[in-house]
Amino acid sequence: xxxxxxxxxxxxxxxxxxxxxxxxxxxxxxxxxxxxxxxxxxxxxxxxxxxxxxxxxxxxxxxxxxxxxxxxxxxxxxxxxxxxxxxxxxxxxxxxxxxxxxxxxxxxxxxxxxxxxxxxxxxxxxxxxxxxxxxxxxxxxxxxxxxxxxxxxxxxxxxxxxxxxxxxxxxxxxxxxxxxxxxxxxxxxxxxxxxxxxxxxxxxxxxxxxxxxxxxxxxxxxxxxxxxxxxxxxxxxxxxxxxxxxxxxxxxxxxxxxxxxxxxxxxxxxxxxxxxxxxxxxxxxxxxxx
Amino acid sequence: xxxxxxxxxxxxxxxxxxxxxxxxxxxxxxxxxxxxxxxxxxxxxxxxxxxxxxxxxxxxxxxxxxxxxxxxxxxxxxxxxxxxxxxxxxxxxxxxxxxxxxxxxxxxxxxxxxxxxxxxxxxxxxxxxxxxxxxxxxxxxxxxxxxxxxxxxxxxxxxxxxxxxxxxxxxxxxxxxxxxxxxxxxxxxxxxxxxxxxxxxxxxxxxxxxxxxxxxxxxxxxxxxxxxxxxxxxxxxxxxxxxxxxxxxxxxxxxxxxxxxxxxxxxxxxxxxxxxxxxxxxxxxxxxxx
Numbered sequence: 057x058x059x060x061x062x063x064x065x066x067x068x069x070x071x072x073x074x075x076x077x078x079x080x081x082x083x084x085x086x087x088x089x090x091x092x093x094x095x096x097x098x099x100x101x102x103x104x105x106x107x108x109x110x111x112x113x114x115x116x117x118x119x120x121x122x123x124x125x126x127x128x129x130x131x132x133x134x135x136x137x138x139x140x141x142x143x144x145x146x147x148x149x150x151x152x153x154x155x156x157x158x159x160x161x162x163x164x165x166x167x168x169x170x171x172x173x174x175x176x177x178x179x180x181x182x183x184x185x186x187x188x189x190x191x192x193x194x195x196x197x198x199x200x201x202x203x204x205x206x207x208x209x210x211x212x213x214x215x216x217x218x219x220x221x222x223x224x225x226x227x228x229x230x231x232x233x234x235x236x237x238x239x240x241x242x243x244x245x246x247x248x249x250x251x252x253x254x255x256x257x258x259x260x261x262x263x264x265x266x267x268x269x270x271x272x273x274x275x276x277x278x279x280x281x282x283x284x285x286x287x288x289x290x291x292x293x294x295x296x297x298x299x300x301x302x303x304x305x306x307x308x309x310x311x312x313x314x315x316x317x318x319x320x321x322x323x324x325x326x327x328x329x330x331x332x333x334x335x336x337x338x339x340x341x342x343x344x345x346x
Numbered sequence: 347x348x349x350x351x352x353x354x355x356x357x358x359x360x361x362x363x364x365x366x367x368x369x370x371x372x373x374x375x376x377x378x379x380x381x382x383x384x385x386x387x388x389x390x391x392x393x394x395x396x397x398x399x400x401x402x403x404x405x406x407x408x409x410x411x412x413x414x415x416x417x418x419x420x421x422x423x424x425x426x427x428x429x430x431x432x433x434x435x436x437x438x439x440x441x442x443x444x445x446x447x448x449x450x451x452x453x454x455x456x457x458x459x460x461x462x463x464x465x466x467x468x469x470x471x472x473x474x475x476x477x478x479x480x481x482x483x484x485x486x487x488x489x490x491x492x493x494x495x496x497x498x499x500x501x502x503x504x505x506x507x508x509x510x511x512x513x514x515x516x517x518x519x520x521x522x523x524x525x526x527x528x529x530x531x532x533x534x535x536x537x538x539x540x541x542x543x544x545x546x547x548x549x550x551x552x553x554x555x556x557x558x559x560x561x562x563x564x565x566x567x568x569x570x571x572x573x574x575x576x577x578x579x580x581x582x583x584x585x586x587x588x589x590x591x592x593x594x595x596x597x598x599x600x601x602x603x604x605x606x607x608x609x610x611x612x613x614x615x616x617x618x619x620x621x622x623x624x625x626x627x628x629x630x631x632x633x634x635x636x
Contacts (some may be wrong), residue, residue: 060379066583082369089350092367093545093591096356097581129419129547130568133582137566168564186623190409222616251584255383257419257547257585274429274458278420292423293540295547295585301383 065208067250073311074304092300097293107287112306115230119239119262122150126261126283129295129304132158132229134279135246135259136165139202139225142281143244144170145270147199151175151222154191156183160265162227166202173198183210189219198222200243206231217241223267232260233309235319242268249298254305257298311323354500357540363601364594382590387583393534395593396578406605407522409529411551416551416577417592422519424537424569425536425549429492431517432571433534434460435560437489441465441512443482446473446497452517456492461490465552473500479509488512490533496521507531514555522550523599527607533557535587539588544595549590 062069085092086101093103110125119125128134139162140150152163154177157214163172173195176187194201197271201220204227213231218224223243232247239245244267249258261281268282277283278291309318333340351361373556375382376391385392400415409415418424428438429452440460442453443465453462464487466477484491491510494517496503503521509516513533522537529535534557539548551571558572568581599608621631 057373058379059373062380062384064389065387066387067384067586069383070383073541075383079369079372082372083347083349083365089348090352091360091635093365094352094357094359095353098356099354129421129424131419131582133568134419134566137568165568242625248583255581255587257588258385260533276424276455277460278423278427278455292421293538293546295588296357297545298585298589300435301587304348330506 067256068192068252070248070255070301070305071308074301074308077304078170078301093180093294093297093305094191097296102296105300106290109299109303109306112303112310113260116306116309117237117239117262122265123197123239123261124265125176126263126281126284127289127294127299128261129257131256131259132227132246132248133165133346134159135227135261136162137168138279138281139200139244139246140166141275141279142271143223143225143267144229144272146272147197148252149173149195149200151195151198153177153180153187153201153203153218155186155204155212156210157202158207158209158227159202160227162202162204182286183207183212186214187213192218192220193222194222196221200225202227223264233315233318236315249302254302255298257295258302357546358542359589360545360595361525361598364591364598367594368591374629384390385585385586387580387586390585395590396580398592399589399596402593402600403550406596406599407527407529407552412555413529414553414571416553416571416574417579417589418551418574419547421549422517422536422538423451423455424450425517425551427458428569428571429490429534429536430456430459430567431569432559433513433515433559434489436562436564437487439463439485439488439492441488441492443467443477443491444474445494445502446471446500446518448499448519449492449494449498452492452494455550460489465491469513473502475517478502481508481547482510484510484512485545487509490515492517513554516593523605523608524612526605539592542595543558544592545588547585548592 084090085095112123148170150166151173152159154160156173166172175192175194178187200223201218202225203218208230216240224241226242226244226245228247228253234251243264245262247260249260250256253260257322263281271280284291297320312318372381375385387593417460440456441463442449444450444453444464446600456462465482465484468475468477490513492515493508498520506527514531516532516535518535518537518539523542533554535552537550540546544548553571561570574581602608
């Protein structure tokens with residue numbers, strides 16, 4: 057079997073073990089005589105699968121008890137709107153760190169709902185580095201502070217967790233499950249699944265229960281974090297097959313040694329790349345600022 | 347291979363030919379050395395697949411030129427809110443036919459955005475029949491008229507297309523692709539895919555272009571039909587694998603003889619059931635009113 061390398065934007069490659077498992081049980085999931093694609097999301101079998109997925113991700117990321125995990129649809133892009141639709145709590149302003157294309161989209165989406173205060177932007181220097189904590193011009197009256205952990209287009213990533221007196225919201229779409237995350241410092245973390253957590257069609261939201269019951273009545277129930285949490289993310293039919301793949305990815309991640317081992321491998325891979333750049337005699341340039 | 351029958355609510359069974367095709371090309375889609383799950387939604391290959399899906403559904407349903415087809419996420423339940431978020435056009439009221447559980451949910455969702463005028467309801471009689479056209483107490487100042495073509499919980503289905511002077515909106519979640527539909531009479535038709543159009547994770551919206559540019563600025567771009575149409579449904583990463591299954595379902599449907607043949611088979615299946623009821627000497631009761 058020839059397997060291509062995938063250096064593409066968009067969906068990432070899956071471990072071959074995950075594809076092999078899908079292939080093996082495609083026609084008959086757990087002795088049901090049905091494919092996982094055909095099974096009711098209200099069945100005991102799916103309920104057990106869904107509970108295992110939540111339990112596994114809680115273990116892997118060491119998610120505190122007072123945080124709820126939601127499995128949604130619509131991608132990070134829907135979260136760009138869903139965050140302000142839920143978390144403004146009557147306030148008129150939210151703080152945003154502008155570090156590149158993705159945070160720019162989050163800011164543009166939020167501006168339909170509130171004033172977006174840019175606490176730091178490196179647009180003038182082509183988004184070539186991440187602002188330091190002391191460079192953040194934070195508001196005390198903001199509903200939350202939003203940042204994009206990894207700007208995949210500009211190639212800049214936070215090497216620290218921002219501090220703020222208001223709830224911290226993180227778009228961790230390309231980095232969740234690639235390394236540990238300090239969840240206790242965050243109010244809400246969201247990520248689309250297609251990088252490290254499966255395939256497109258699943259969005260993970262990890263939310264501190266303190267942020268429940270803040271949404272105005274104009275927020276649809278299907279987009280309301282509190283309602284979604286009460287229904288265990290099952291207000292309606294979820295994307296069952298993509299969720300199943302998330303489950304297999306978590307199984308694989310655990311089998312590999314969990315987040316510590318994956319983080320170790322990712323640092324090794326990045327090291328190979330940066331060593332090549334550093335030893336290229338200036339042919340490749342390295343803008344890493346530690 | 348033992349294949350179970352599926353009489354369950356929720357996701358339906360898939361044709362074995364569809365599962366066999368998935369199984370066959372799971373590791374290597376179109377000679378790429380990658381699974382369809384791993385391929386970028388911005389690649390030429392996926393773009394071609396996506397265009398074929400749209401072209402096939404247009405052929406199968408005979409969709410007029412002035413209607414756009416959108417492939418979205420979030421299920422019919424998100425459409426319950428997305429419809430009023432897009433189609434109120436400055437009006438304060440929308441007409442709804444209340445025929446059972448699903449239309450009830452649509453009404454409750456819309457009531458966050460406008461007055462919902464119930465033009466007919468059979469709640470008092472346990473939703474045991476569909477109101478006739480002449481029983482509809484239609485408003486002339488409503489933004490649109492919404493109906494649920496098939497109420498799967500109460501077991502009642504429209505045998506006519508309602509007439510109204512305002513745009514007609516149809517939740518066709520459980521019946522789209524099971525029989526022909528008079529699209530010209532509709533402003534918008536939506537359906538989740540997991541009954542006849544694939545698996546959960548895809549929502550189809552068929553919309554008359556006359557209904558574009560009506561959404562207020564408060565409607566997020568990712569939920570705005572006009573913006574979604576301009577971006578060919580690709581504002582962000584779609585649920586690529588469920589879309590691929592929709593493509594295979596459409597291939598299968600065409601191979602079987604299209605919508606006419608499928609409708610014929612469905613009438614035969616329903617006939618078997620109703621004949622059994624009718625010949626049961628009153629043991630089973632039949633509430634069908636023609």
